[in-house]
Amino acid sequence: xxxxxxxxxxxxxxxxxxxxxxxxxxxxxxxxxxxxxxxxxxxxxxxxxxxxxxxxxxxxxxxxxxxxxxxxxxxxxxxxxxxxxxxxxxxxxxxxxxxxxxxxxxxxxxxxxxxxxxxxxxxxxxxxxxxxxxxxxxxxxxxxxxxxxxxxxxxxxxxxxxxxxxxxxxxxxxxxxxxxxxxxxxxxxxxxxxxxxxxxxxxxxxxxxxxxxxxxxxxxxxxxxxxxxxxxxxxxxxxxxxxxxxxxxxxxxxxxxxxxxxxxxxxxxxxxxxxxxxxxxxxxxxxxxxxxxxxxxxxx
Amino acid sequence: xxxxxxxxxxxxxxxxxxxxxxxxxxxxxxxxxxxxxxxxxxxxxxxxxxxxxxxxxxxxxxxxxxxxxxxxxxxxxxxxxxxxxxxxxxxxxxxxxxxxxxxxxxxxxxxxxxxxxxxxxxxxxxxxxxxxxxxxxxxxxxxxxxxxxxxxxxxxxxxxxxxxxxxxxxxxxxxxxxxxxxxxxxxxxxxxxxxxxxxxxxxxxxxxxxxxxxxxxxxxxxxxxxxxxxxxxxxxxxxxxxxxxxxxxxxxxxxxxxxxxxxxxxxxxxxxxxxxxxxxxxxxxxxxxxxxxxxxxxxx
Numbered sequence: 001x002x003x004x005x006x007x008x009x010x011x012x013x014x015x016x017x018x019x020x021x022x023x024x025x026x027x028x029x030x031x032x033x034x035x036x037x038x039x040x041x042x043x044x045x046x047x048x049x050x051x052x053x054x055x056x057x058x059x060x061x062x063x064x065x066x067x068x069x070x071x072x073x074x075x076x077x078x079x080x081x082x083x084x085x086x087x088x089x090x091x092x093x094x095x096x097x098x099x100x101x102x103x104x105x106x107x108x109x110x111x112x113x114x115x116x117x118x119x120x121x122x123x124x125x126x127x128x129x130x131x132x133x134x135x136x137x138x139x140x141x142x143x144x145x146x147x148x149x150x151x152x153x154x155x156x157x158x159x160x161x162x163x164x165x166x167x168x169x170x171x172x173x174x175x176x177x178x179x180x181x182x183x184x185x186x187x188x189x190x191x192x193x194x195x196x197x198x199x200x201x202x203x204x205x206x207x208x209x210x211x212x213x214x215x216x217x218x219x220x221x222x223x224x225x226x227x228x229x230x231x232x233x234x235x236x237x238x239x240x241x242x243x244x245x246x247x248x249x250x251x252x253x254x255x256x257x258x259x260x261x262x263x264x265x266x267x268x269x270x271x272x273x274x275x276x277x278x279x280x281x282x283x284x285x286x287x288x289x290x291x292x293x294x295x296x297x298x299x300x
Numbered sequence: 301x302x303x304x305x306x307x308x309x310x311x312x313x314x315x316x317x318x319x320x321x322x323x324x325x326x327x328x329x330x331x332x333x334x335x336x337x338x339x340x341x342x343x344x345x346x347x348x349x350x351x352x353x354x355x356x357x358x359x360x361x362x363x364x365x366x367x368x369x370x371x372x373x374x375x376x377x378x379x380x381x382x383x384x385x386x387x388x389x390x391x392x393x394x395x396x397x398x399x400x401x402x403x404x405x406x407x408x409x410x411x412x413x414x415x416x417x418x419x420x421x422x423x424x425x426x427x428x429x430x431x432x433x434x435x436x437x438x439x440x441x442x443x444x445x446x447x448x449x450x451x452x453x454x455x456x457x458x459x460x461x462x463x464x465x466x467x468x469x470x471x472x473x474x475x476x477x478x479x480x481x482x483x484x485x486x487x488x489x490x491x492x493x494x495x496x497x498x499x500x501x502x503x504x505x506x507x508x509x510x511x512x513x514x515x516x517x518x519x520x521x522x523x524x525x526x527x528x529x530x531x532x533x534x535x536x537x538x539x540x541x542x543x544x545x546x547x548x549x550x551x552x553x554x555x556x557x558x559x560x561x562x563x564x565x566x567x568x569x570x571x572x573x574x575x576x577x578x579x580x581x582x583x584x585x586x587x588x589x590x591x592x593x594x595x596x597x598x599x600x
Contacts (some may be wrong), residue, residue: 039416100519122517125594126581136600171513181510184500186517192492193518197577198399199547199554200484210481212583213471216441217398217422217486218493218525220590225518227331227581229356230574237562237570247499248559252552254499259548260492262537274530277497281426281527283512290520294425296596 001158004029004094007064009057009079011035011044013124014096014228015070016133019049021166024135034060035130036071043130044101058086064279066162068119069095074235077106084111092155094119098182098232099240100146108148115155118175120144120182121168128229139167140288177276187236188251190225191244194233197226301458303392304329307364309357309379311335311344312529313424314396315370316433319349321466324435334360335430336371343430358386366462368419369395374535377406384411392455394419398482398532399540400446400475408448415455418446418475420482421468428529439467441590461596483543487536488551490525491544492535497526 006022008015011033022029033050034057035041045053054060061067061083069079076095087093092115097103100118107116123141125132143163146201147156162171173181200211200219211219261269284290291297306322308315311333322329334357335341345353354360361367361383369379376395387393397403400418405525407416423441425432443463447456460470473481500511500519511519537544561569569595584590591597 047517081310096510122514124517127594132594139600142513144514158413158515172568182517183507183516184506185511185514185519189518189522192496192555194520194574194577195555195558196489196492196551197580199551201576201580202554203484203550206481206484207578208583211485212580212587213442213591214422214444214481214485215449215584215589217424217482218489219485220584221493221521221525222489222594223577223581223584223590224523224596226574226577228574229580230571230578231309233574234567234570238565238567241562241565244562245559248555250503251496251499252555254502255492255495255548255552258495259545262541262544265538265541267534267538270534271530273498274494274526274528274533276485276501277494277523277526278530280497280501280508280512281523282569283508284523286511287515289512289515290523291598294432296521296524298591298596300434300439 001066001154003162005066006031007061007067008033008050008070008208009060009083010070011040011049011065011130012070013128013132014121015068015181016047016130017135017137018042018068018096018166018233020071020133020135021138024192025167026165032060032064040130047130049130049133049134050165056299057082057239061086062088064088064091066092066094066159069097070092072120072232072235073097073099073103073239076103077110080107080110087111087114090115092117092159094159096121098236100144100178102239104148104159106147108155116148117156118146119157119159119163120146121163122180122182122186123191124228126224126227130230136167137165141168143168143170144178145170147172162210179240180246183240183247187240187244190233191237192251193222193226196222225288301387301454302558303364303365303458303462305359305364306331307367308333308350308370309360309367309383310370311340311349311415311430312370313428313432314421315368316344316349316430317348317435317437318368318370320433320435321438325467326465327591332360332364340430347430348434349430349433353460354553357382361386361391362388365393366392366394366459369393369397372532372535373397373399373403373539380407380410387411387414390415392417392446392459394459396421400444400488400538402539403447404446404475416448417450417451417456417459419459419463420444420446420478421463422482422486423468424528425522426527428532437469438463442469443470444478446473446474446478479540479543480546483540483547487540488547490528491537491548492551493522493526496522561570
C-alpha cells in the first residue's frame, strides 16, 4: 500500500506542520487541506501549506489515501462524520489527538468498516494556528499509533512509514495505555501549569506585576505550556478524564507528603527527592528528548 | 562610598557568575574568593574566576569593601560567623539567597553593628558549580535588595549600583514581602516540578522509560527546574516555610477546583482558566523576562 495523496483536516499547528514536513521531505505526495475557519483556509492558501485548500472536508478527502484529522479531540467525531461518505475505498483515517481511547471509540463508531488508525505525535509548541507550524516539528519525536485489534497490517505499516518519513520515531501501543502514559507526561504537567499560573495571577497580597517581574525564578517556565491552546486542552481533560484524575491523585498524594516534610522541617526527605529528580533530566537529555543546553538554550 | 574590592564566599553558579560578570563589566574591581570545597577552589583557580582564590574565608574578606555570601541559605549563618572578625571597617555584607527573612535575621544576629544588606538576584539555571557560571546571567534580571530599616543610605546606593553594573535591574522591598513573592514565582514552581518528576518516576503502571520517551508532551519542561541543586532547594523550603505553605494552600485549592471541573465535565471552567493563563505569558515576554521564541527557543 502506497500513500500518494494526503488530506489534512484542520490546519492549525499540527496540521500545518505535517503539511510543511511533507513539502520538505516527501514532495511527491499530493496534499489537500480543509479548515472549518475561513480565515485559516485563506492563510493556508497564502502560505501555500497544501497543494489544494478545499472549501469542504468532502472535497479535501475525496482522492486521499490517508486522511489526518488535526482538530481538537472533542471535534473529532464531527470531523469524521463530515467525511464518512466521501472517503475513497481503502483510505486510512488517522488523527493527531492527545488522547486516544475516546477518539478511537468515536471514529470506530462513525466510520464503520473503514481503516481507522488513531495516532498521536508527541510534539508541539505553545503556539497555535496555521502560521505556527514548521517542517521539523516531528524530527526525533515519538509518534504513538493505537491501532484497533483488527487493524490491517499493510495499512499500519504504511502509516508507520509515513510518520518515519516526517522524521518521527514510531511506537505502537493500545489506546488505554497511551492515555495513562500521556496523562503523566503531558496532561498532568499541563493541568499543573495552568493551575499555578492561574493561582499566581489571582493573589491579593502579591500583585500580578510582581509575579511577572520576578518570573525568572521558575514561574516563567510554567507560563509556556499554560499558553497552549485553550480549546485543545479543555477537550483533552474532558476526554481523558479517568486517567487524568488517577494520575492527579498520585501527584496530590506526593505533594501532600512534601508539604508535611516542609512543615515538620524534614530536610532529609526533601533532599532525597531533589537528588533523584536530577537524574531524570539527564536521562531525558540522553534519550534525545531535550536540549543539553542550560536553561533550554534560552539566550542570556 | 566606592566598592573597589569584592570578596565572593561560595564559588558555585551564582558566585562564579558574579566573578565573571565583574571581570567583563567592571575589570577595575579587585576580586577574591573562597569555597569550602577544595575541589571548587582548584577549579576556580584553573578558570581564573577571581583575582585571588583564598584558602580561608578570613583571608578572602580581609580587604573587601563588599562581601557576597553565595552559599545555600542554610549555610549563611556559619559563613557569616567565619568572617565576622575579619571584616574591614564599613564593609558591606550581602548575599544571593533565595529566601530573605531567615538570612536577614541570621546575619543581623551574628554580625552586630555591621552593614548587612541581604540581596537576591532572581536569576539562575538548573546547573550548579563553578563551571556553570557565565558573565551575562544577571543581564535584564531583577535583583531584590531587602535592607534593614536602619540601613546606611550610601551603602544601599553602592550595592544598587554594583548590581546595576552587572546588568541587573534593582528593586528594594522588605524581606517578608520578598519571601511571599518568591514563594509564588519560584519556590512553589520548584516544589511542584520536583513533585511531578518524582511522581512520574515512581509509577508501576507506566515505566520510567515511557516517561522519558514521551516527555516532549510537557513533562520535560518540569525536569529542568527539578534538576536544580538539591541542597540549595532543601534549604529554601526549610527557611521560607510559612510563605511556601501559605502559597501551596492556595495552589492546592485551585487544583482541587479544576479536579472537580474535570470530574463533572465542566468544560467552561477549564476553558475560562486556560484562556486567562495565555495572557500571562504574553506579559512575561513583554516585560523582557522571557524569550518570545516558541518552545523557549529550543532547537527543532
